[in-house]
Amino acid sequence: MADFQTIEVPVAGMDCADCTMHVQRSISSLPGVEGVEVFLAAEKAVVRLDAEAVDLPAIRRAVERAGYSVPDVDADAGGGTAGLQDFTRPIMALIGVVFGVVLFVVVVGEWLGLFEAITAQVPWMVGLGIVLAGGYPVFVKVVRAALNRQIISHTLMTLGVIAALAVGEWATAAVVVFFMRVGDYVESFTAERARRAVKDLTELAPRMARIERQGEEIETPIEQVGPGDIVIVRPGEMIPVDGEVTGGQATVDQSSITGESLPVEVGPGASVYAATLVNLGSLQVRTTHVGPDSTYGRVISLVEQAEAHKADVQRIADRFSAYYLPLVAGIAALTYLFRGDPLATAAVLVVACSCSFALATPIAMLASIGAGAKRGLMIKGGKYLEILARADVLLIDKTGTLTLGKPEITDVVGVANSESGIRNGETGMSHTPLVSPNSPLAILQLAASAERYSEHPLAQAVRVEAVKRGLELYQPLHFEAIPGLGVLAEVNGRQVSVGSRRYLSDGTEWVNGDFNQCIGRLEAEGKTLLLVAADGQVLGALAAADTLRQEVPLAIEELRTLGIRQIELITGDSQEVARTLAGQLGVEYRAGLLPEDKIRVVQEYQSQGHTVVMVGDGVNDAPALAQADVGIAMGVAGSAIAVEAADIALMRDDWTLVPQVLRIAYRTMRVVKVNIAFTALYNLVGLSLAALGYLPPVFAAAAQSIPDLIILGNSSRLLRQKK
Numbered sequence: 001m002a003d004f005q006t007i008e009v010p011v012a013g014m015d016c017a018d019c020t021m022h023v024q025r026s027i028s029s030l031p032g033v034e035g036v037e038v039f040l041a042a043e044k045a046v047v048r049l050d051a052e053a054v055d056l057p058a059i060r061r062a063v064e065r066a067g068y069s070v071p072d073v074d075a076d077a078g079g080g081t082a083g084l085q086d087f088t089r090p091i092m093a094l095i096g097v098v099f100g101v102v103l104f105v106v107v108v109g110e111w112l113g114l115f116e117a118i119t120a121q122v123p124w125m126v127g128l129g130i131v132l133a134g135g136y137p138v139f140v141k142v143v144r145a146a147l148n149r150q151i152i153s154h155t156l157m158t159l160g161v162i163a164a165l166a167v168g169e170w171a172t173a174a175v176v177v178f179f180m181r182v183g184d185y186v187e188s189f190t191a192e193r194a195r196r197a198v199k200d201l202t203e204l205a206p207r208m209a210r211i212e213r214q215g216e217e218i219e220t221p222i223e224q225v226g227p228g229d230i231v232i233v234r235p236g237e238m239i240p241v242d243g244e245v246t247g248g249q250a251t252v253d254q255s256s257i258t259g260e261s262l263p264v265e266v267g268p269g270a271s272v273y274a275a276t277l278v279n280l281g282s283l284q285v286r287t288t289h290v291g292p293d294s295t296y297g298r299v300i301s302l303v304e305q306a307e308a309h310k311a312d313v314q315r316i317a318d319r320f321s322a323y324y325l326p327l328v329a330g331i332a333a334l335t336y337l338f339r340g341d342p343l344a345t346a347a348v349l350v351v352a353c354s355c356s357f358a359l360a361t362p363i364a365m366l367a368s369i370g371a372g373a374k375r376g377l378m379i380k381g382g383k384y385l386e387i388l389a390r391a392d393v394l395l396i397d398k399t400g401t402l403t404l405g406k407p408e409i410t411d412v413v414g415v416a417n418s419e420s421g422i423r424n425g426e427t428g429m430s431h432t433p434l435v436s437p438n439s440p441l442a443i444l445q446l447a448a449s450a451e452r453y454s455e456h457p458l459a460q461a462v463r464v465e466a467v468k469r470g471l472e473l474y475q476p477l478h479f480e481a482i483p484g485l486g487v488l489a490e491v492n493g494r495q496v497s498v499g500s501r502r503y504l505s506d507g508t509e510w511v512n513g514d515f516n517q518c519i520g521r522l523e524a525e526g527k528t529l530l531l532v533a534a535d536g537q538v539l540g541a542l543a544a545a546d547t548l549r550q551e552v553p554l555a556i557e558e559l560r561t562l563g564i565r566q567i568e569l570i571t572g573d574s575q576e577v578a579r580t581l582a583g584q585l586g587v588e589y590r591a592g593l594l595p596e597d598k599i600r601v602v603q604e605y606q607s608q609g610h611t612v613v614m615v616g617d618g619v620n621d622a623p624a625l626a627q628a629d630v631g632i633a634m635g636v637a638g639s640a641i642a643v644e645a646a647d648i649a650l651m652r653d654d655w656t657l658v659p660q661v662l663r664i665a666y667r668t669m670r671v672v673k674v675n676i677a678f679t680a681l682y683n684l685v686g687l688s689l690a691a692l693g694y695l696p697p698v699f700a701a702a703a704q705s706i707p708d709l710i711i712l713g714n715s716s717r718l719l720r721q722k723k
Contacts, residue, residue: 127170250281
């Protein structure tokens with residue numbers, strides 16, 4: 001049985017989308033290679049292979065056959081291939097610049113008639129030597145591609161150079177070569193700008209960590225830190241790992257992960273993330289994830305691999321590029337056939353710019369993905385931005401998504417004064433004694449004291465509310481937790497019970513129609529009731545609910561403004577809870593749904609031709625997130641499950657990011673469409689003018705590198721996303 005494994009291979013020398021296709025085809029041709037993905041921005045190839053059938057040297061040779069190289073990342077300090085390349089690259093670049101300046105001054109001067117007498121005296125063979133010397137790097141690529149039965153953009157321009165030389169126009173051929181080299185530098189610059197999003201993220205990744213071992217602090221490379229190690233972080237230092245705080249207190253800037261501008265206070269028990277900065281204080285952190293496995297490492301990985309998830313519009317552009325070059329060759333042949341003008345034919349070949357088609361989409365997508373990553377938006381690929389831009393249905397989970405995911409006490413009412421109970425947000429008394437069993441604050445104090453040692457989430461909500469109101473908790477005696485029902489404890493000599501209506505229905509009594517009506521209204525609002533009884537008599541009730549995130553209503557309105565026609569709440573909660581929440585937001589709802597029911601809801605909309613976005617917490621909603629056209633996971637810093645299930649992950653629990661990512665999608669697609677439209681129009685005009693003889697080869701050579709710069713400038717606007 002084949003032993004398949006996945007390896008990453010660095011690839012140097014790629015400067016356009018065509019380059020990635022050539023590398024991919026060359027590696028894919030090797031026996032034993034199951035799949036290849038090549039990333040321009042990350043400068044690497046991810047290869048899935050049979051380790052027994054193919055090895056790294058074979059892949060290196062395949063990359064070199066395609067015209068590129070595999071840097072030796074393990075080169076020793078004495079030099080090696082990588083060191084030699086680093087040394088010779090700037091020298092060759094300097095020689096190229098000097099040659100280009102001389103060529104530009106002499107040849108363009110001759111073209112303007114300034115050096116006509118001089119160039120007229122230059123033998124044709126000397127002119128040929130100038131052309132070959134200046135265009136050698138380009139011609140090598142063309143020949144290598146031809147040997148691999150491939151046509152690249154420089155192939156057509158090389159044919160144009162040959163045509164110019166054939167009619168004795170060595171100066172024109174030299175100018176074409178000059179602009180070919182200029183075009184190469186432009187494409188390299190464009191590709192470097194595309195890589196910057198990845199490099200900016202990578203440069204923030206911590207390289208060293210200070211760990212505590214046998215009572216000593218040791219500086220060690222991050223690769224040598226493992227789960228369970230205690231990492232010491234001092235003020236002004238970056239946290240190098242994901243982990244749990246075991247000691248210390250600090251203010252941490254988490255903007256690199258969550259995009260949140262305000263720092264947060266962390267202490268023992270809190271989770272912290274790699275590449276976040278400690279502003280004040282110091283921490284001891286028990287390591288859970290390191291390097292590529294950390295939250296920040298996954299962010300980098302997602303941005304690097306975003307090119308693999310191509311938008312449909314990008315696939316169309318890639319397919320068009322494959323047919324474009326033969327089309328241009330055909331136009332050139334027709335030009336020569338009908339006009340008999342070799343210079344016009346050469347101009348057609350020279351002006352064709354296929355790289356601009358290939359760059360129109362990925363540069364824009366990568367800019368948006370990189371900018372989004374800095375804002376706490378993990379977007380797995382450009383295709384999800386394209387799908388999101390045409391979405392019209394939004395399905396939303398409730399718990400942990402629309403709500404905070406933990407219960408809070410919203411109401412406290414007494415039997416004797418059910419109409420004058422307290423509601424969440426009112427000010428309580430400090431250290432209030434148990435004065436009267438009819439006091440709502442006294443009921444809350446009694447319940448919190450009885451629940452003091454309970455681990456139930458509702459018990460915690462009761463204690464939090466009591467502390468928030470400044471109430472002093474009493475020490476309970478003979479505490480007993482009754483699973484599924486409530487608790488029984490002795491508080492200040494009284495037998496206090498706190499629990500459900502079913503738990504307190506026997507052995508207790510109350511005779512108050514107003515109280516019954518009040519708790520009925522609270523239950524109708526979808527709230528959970530905790531009855532409080534002392535010595536067999538019900539004193540009052542506490543109502544708990546999972547609180548709606550305060551920014552949700554405004555975010556929902558923004559989504560409607562942006563064109564989302566149908567918004568629906570789909571939840572496993574009861575009808576009452578769903579009805580109340582949906583009523584607050586003005587959306588439709590379906591309640592009591594299991595995970596498979598949510599999938600059917602998604603499929604129902606998809607079968608009607610809708611594009612569905614699902615927003616969930618990324619764990620229990622994973623099936624629906626995967627089924628939706630675009631799945632968005634809320635607040636998933638540190639959650640590998642959410643990252644796997646969702647197409648877009650929000651790194652903090654902030655609903656304003658949902659309309660924000662939709663705006664990014666709209667803006668990205670506008671830029672992509674402008675890029676493609678401009679490129680198509682520019683090439684159409686250029687080819688027409690060249691074929692009709694209005695665009696000499698020299699002008700054609702200068703014109704072919706302009707679209708790359710314009711596309712780069714237009715796409716760079718996406719790096720400055722508006723808030």
